[in-house]
Amino acid sequence: MSISFREEIKNLQPYKPGKPIEDVKREYGLDKVIKLASNENPLGCSPKVRDAIINTLDELAIYPDGNSTDLKEILASKLGVDVSEVLPSSGSDEMIDMIAKAYINKDDEIIMADITFPRYIQTTEMMGGTPVIVPLKEFTFDLNGILSKITNKTKLIWICNPNNPTGTMITEKEFVDFLDRVPSNILVISDEAYREYVTRDDYPHNTIGLLKKYSNLLVMRTFSKAYGLAGIRVAYTIGNKNIIENINKVRGPFNVNILAQAAAIAAIEDIEFLQRSYDINLEGKNYLYDEFDKLGFYYPPSETNHIFVNVGKNGQDVFVEMQKRGVIIRPMGGDFIRVSIGTMEENKIFIEKLKEVLG
Numbered sequence: 001m002s003i004s005f006r007e008e009i010k011n012l013q014p015y016k017p018g019k020p021i022e023d024v025k026r027e028y029g030l031d032k033v034i035k036l037a038s039n040e041n042p043l044g045c046s047p048k049v050r051d052a053i054i055n056t057l058d059e060l061a062i063y064p065d066g067n068s069t070d071l072k073e074i075l076a077s078k079l080g081v082d083v084s085e086v087l088p089s090s091g092s093d094e095m096i097d098m099i100a101k102a103y104i105n106k107d108d109e110i111i112m113a114d115i116t117f118p119r120y121i122q123t124t125e126m127m128g129g130t131p132v133i134v135p136l137k138e139f140t141f142d143l144n145g146i147l148s149k150i151t152n153k154t155k156l157i158w159i160c161n162p163n164n165p166t167g168t169m170i171t172e173k174e175f176v177d178f179l180d181r182v183p184s185n186i187l188v189i190s191d192e193a194y195r196e197y198v199t200r201d202d203y204p205h206n207t208i209g210l211l212k213k214y215s216n217l218l219v220m221r222t223f224s225k226a227y228g229l230a231g232i233r234v235a236y237t238i239g240n241k242n243i244i245e246n247i248n249k250v251r252g253p254f255n256v257n258i259l260a261q262a263a264a265i266a267a268i269e270d271i272e273f274l275q276r277s278y279d280i281n282l283e284g285k286n287y288l289y290d291e292f293d294k295l296g297f298y299y300p301p302s303e304t305n306h307i308f309v310n311v312g313k314n315g316q317d318v319f320v321e322m323q324k325r326g327v328i329i330r331p332m333g334g335d336f337i338r339v340s341i342g343t344m345e346e347n348k349i350f351i352e353k354l355k356e357v358l359g
């Protein structure tokens with residue numbers, strides 16, 4: 001007799017990450033494979049983070065500070081908020097999970113875009129909530145469409161800004177106008193995983209400044225992208241202290257490991273590394289735009305470290321053919337693929353192989 005599991009997880013699929021380099025090497029007998037599939041930082045991470053990790057290695061036998069006190073204090077002081085308004089997590093993945101556990105009741109309606117980061121829908125379904133999907137409009141969040149879907153069952157709205165996978169953003173004015181129209185009993189989460197790459201001035205760079213006025217806003221940020229720490233799992237969320245307190249109740253006792261805490265503290269201080277990440281990303285983005293323009297490909301302008309591009313041929317087929325040539329990208333629906341911006345060398349290899357695949 002099999003053990004019964006929660007009905008809510010019956011149709012859930014495990015998260016599909018970008019294909020690991022080692023798998024592709026093995027599968028196709030390749031020595032060199034580049035991965036432009038998970039929006040990772042091609043520069044690695046700050047050398048200061050390496051030092052901080054090495055200096056923490058002697059402490060592995062002891063549990064980390066479950067409260068992430070030092071990290072919290074540094075974040076609070078840098079961001080000009082109170083420590084009670086900050087909550088570190090093991091990646092924003094864990095935060096998305098914790099928000100769902102703390103807030104989503106069965107049949108609550110959770111509004112999100114299509115297409116956007118898939119963990120929003122998966123965690124909604126996990127909790128028995130009802131996902132309310134609003135299609136993107138010209139590859140960007142349709143905020144009026146989202147507002148029109150609000151009902152008395154709406155609990156939470158996911159805004160991914162800039163959006164993964166389309167790379168598009170909503171402006172500060174659009175966001176504030178939107179917040180003005182969302183009832184204050186609905187949680188709005190601004191997932192800012194790619195904020196450090198944004199080039200435009202009209203992006204809401206200071207969502208923390210909006211928290212005083214909008215007590216239903218949560219701002220979620222990560223060290224996985226521009227800080228280059230995807231492998232160690234650390235992120236943080238800022239918001240009203242009552243909301244933070246509720247999320248903190250469902251947190252695992254030692255959710256951010258000892259190396260991750262040390263790494264994040266060191267990473268925050270290395271502004272130069274962050275600037276280099278931004279610069280190399282912009283240079284790579286302009287190079288890829290030029291190449292795509294020459295090939296006549298459509299792409300929405302990206303404010304992130306990835307580009308969502310129509311390559312005029314089935315994305316899944318292109319994904320397979322690119323893999324055979326040692327380049328991992330992400331297939332999207334139809335003729336779209338998503339490519340992460342790599343080092344210039346990686347970008348050039350990507351273009352060379354893409355031209356080969358497309359004949």
Ligand SMILES: Cc1ncc(COP(=O)(O)O)c(C=O)c1O
Nearest residue numbers: 091092093117164193222224235
């Ligand atoms: C929009 C968005 N949110 C959250 C995450 C999860 O990031 P983390 O590594 O902090 O868990 C990602 C990762 O790709 C993302 O693209």
